[in-house]
Amino acid sequence: MVYVLKTVSILGSTGSVGKNTLEVISSLSDRLDVYAISCNQNTSLLYEQIIKYKPRVAVITNHEKYNEFLNEYGNEINVTRILFGDEGLNEISSHDDVDIVVAAIVGFECLRPTVDAINTNKTVIIANKEILVAAGEMLISILSKSDAKLLPVDSEHNALLQVLLSSGLEYKINNREYYESNINHLTITASGGPFIDLDISEFKNIKPKDAIKHPTWDMGEKISVDSSTMMNKGLEIIEAKLLFNLNLDKINAIIHRQSTIHALIEFFDGTIIAHMSNPDMKIPISYALTFPHRVYKSASSKFIYNDLTFEDIPISKFPCYKIARSVAETGKNSGLILNAANEISVEYFLNDKITYIDIPNIIEEVLNRVDITSKSDIESILENDKEVRMITKKLIKEKYGAS
Numbered sequence: 508m509v510y511v512l513k514t515v516s517i518l519g520s521t522g523s524v525g526k527n528t529l530e531v532i533s534s535l536s537d538r539l540d541v542y543a544i545s546c547n548q549n550t551s552l553l554y555e556q557i558i559k560y561k562p563r564v565a566v567i568t569n570h571e572k573y574n575e576f577l578n579e580y581g582n583e584i585n586v587t588r589i590l591f592g593d594e595g596l597n598e599i600s601s602h603d604d605v606d607i608v609v610a611a612i613v614g615f616e617c618l619r620p621t622v623d624a625i626n627t628n629k630t631v632i633i634a635n636k637e638i639l640v641a642a643g644e645m646l647i648s649i650l651s652k653s654d655a656k657l658l659p660v661d662s663e664h665n666a667l668l669q670v671l672l673s674s675g676l677e678y679k680i681n682n683r684e685y686y687e688s689n690i691n692h693l694t695i696t697a698s699g700g701p702f703i704d705l706d707i708s709e710f711k712n713i714k715p716k717d718a719i720k721h722p723t724w725d726m727g728e729k730i731s732v733d734s735s736t737m738m739n740k741g742l743e744i745i746e747a748k749l750l751f752n753l754n755l756d757k758i759n760a761i762i763h764r765q766s767t768i769h770a771l772i773e774f775f776d777g778t779i780i781a782h783m784s785n786p787d788m789k790i791p792i793s794y795a796l797t798f799p800h801r802v803y804k805s806a807s808s809k810f811i812y813n814d815l816t817f818e819d820i821p822i823s824k825f826p827c828y829k830i831a832r833s834v835a836e837t838g839k840n841s842g843l844i845l846n847a848a849n850e851i852s853v854e855y856f857l858n859d860k861i862t863y864i865d866i867p868n869i870i871e872e873v874l875n876r877v878d879i880t881s882k883s884d885i886e887s888i889l890e891n892d893k894e895v896r897m898i899t900k901k902l903i904k905e906k907y908g909a910s
Contacts, residue, residue, distance in 0.1 A: 512540055515796070516564075516599040518620055519611035520544035521552045522727060524634040524660065524788065528609050529560060531793045531803060539796060543599035545612070550576045557587050563604075564588050566595035568616065596620040601627040607796065609660075610635050613729060614850065615892055618642055622885055628654040632795040636661060636742050637850070641843035642888050643749040644881070647681045658795040663695035663743055664750060665791035666770035666782035672799055674772070674780055683752035692773040693751060695743055696763035697820065700735040703762065707824050713863035715856060732853045736866055737820060741831020745842055748835045755836050760828070762818040826867040830874070840882045840891055841874065847895035848873035851903070860909035869906075873899050 515532060519525045525544070532539040545566035546553045554576070557565055565587050567573040573591045583589065590598060600608050600620035608624040610617050611634040618638045624631045626649065633639060639646065650657055657680060659665050668678055679685045701720050702713065719731040733739035740760045747758050771781040784790050785805075793803030822829050827849070834841040848870045855861045861869070877895055882888045904910050 513538065513606040514540050514542040514604055515607045515609060516543040516545075516602075516605045517541070517609045517611060518545050518596060518600065518617060519547075519609075519613065519634075520556055521546040521549040522611055522613065524611040524792065525609070527788045528611070528792050528796070529556060531789050531796060533560070534804070535793070535797070535802060538802065539607075542602070542605050545596060545599065546572075547612075547616075548572055554580060554584075557584050561585060562587055564590060564595070564599050566590045566592075566599055568592055568596065593619060597623050600624040600629070603627075605629060607632060609796075610638070613637070613727060615641070615889070618885065618889070621646070622649060625649050625653055625655040625657070630656045630658065630798070632658050632660050632792075634660045636739075636746050637846050639749055640742050640745045641846040641892065642882075642885075643745070643842065644838070645883055645885065645888060647749065648883070650680065656798075658798055659746070659750065660791050660795045661743065661746075662769045662786070662788070662791050664746060664770070665794060666784075667693060667695070667747070667751075667772060669794060670770060670772045670780050670782050674774065678799075680750055681752045686751045686753055689775055690751070690753065690772060691757065691775055691777070693747055693753065693758045694771040694773075695740070695747060695758075695760050696766070696768055696770065696817075697737065697740045697760055698734070698766045699762045699764050699818075700737065702735055702824070703764070703821075710824070710864050711862060715859065718856075718863065728857055729850070729853055732856065733849070736863075737825035737828035738831060738849055738866075740820070741828045741834075742846070744828075744832055745835040755832065758835075760820060762820055763816065764818075765815055767815060827870065830867060830871055834874070837879060839879050840877075840888075841879050843882065843888065843891055844874050844877045844879075844895050845870060847892050848899045851896055851899040855903055855909055861903060861907050865907065869899065869903060872902060876902070 517525050517528050532541055541560045541562045543564040544556055544562050547568045550572045567576055601623040607630045609632045610621045614637055617635040676689055718735045719728045744758055766786045768781045768783050771779055773779045820828055834845045852866045852869045882891055
């Protein structure tokens, strides 16, 4: 069978999602081709990826690293052009030759290129939950005026998507009426992180090296800390509310230590259907890349199904989850405030400037200090994000003496 070859730009190709995406594309070379890749710091790996995958364009967003790269390798390697910064990200997100954009850059740097991709009607595979949390209402508004598709790639929301389509329903992003009439309840799962069994009295002694040890997934430091505080699960609740627009009482998260079931949907007739797979990021990535078809052949090991357990999230241990659920209900720019305050707090924790238990306290206080308003355009969102980060840093300096 002959397939129409689709070209892919990967924003953040040197991270975990980016590396897995390249491996999936390599195994589906009759369907997918790498158009462009990008990185911020890891230019040595970027160079290896250029040599191996031969993209037409590579973008480096760190100015110092960009200059070092040019000095060492020149601005063209074989057929690959080397571009810099936001302009480079804009080109690889909106170029006419690009069909799919994988938004895998951590943090707010991913917002502008994601908007560019939506405005030029790309299929956007979103691995960056921060921009959905912080600018979701704007992104949904832009989506409604374009022919772009937005597909989640994190295991939980991708699992919800797969259950939805496998059950004969359609993916209608943010369509409250459609989902309210078909779905009773959405449930996503959490592994519990490294501290689920740790006594709460010991949380004050948690160090960065402890928090970045995730029991199931291989992730970056910031995301690993978010997983340990359950903030990551809270952000996913906000994301689920945005994608499906259900009332918050119909969206929940539970502890499932085996990370085998990723999500469950209870339909209007009482039937509950779960998505199960081994914890392998290539599965949701491949499904998003070839959506709505299931094409990728996984090399996963034997499926392990013994001793599947479920527990409520202990809120007293993980206040970040409770804070995030409250933000999901509030809406407007509260997600932006939560995200910015959390990113700064985690950064300071990773640099040993605050303690682990300071993180939720800082976030809650910043939420109380900043006005809750609607932000409908990219410039006001970026300005508000900058303001919240400054307020968070000022608060940390005032209360904890850290700068």
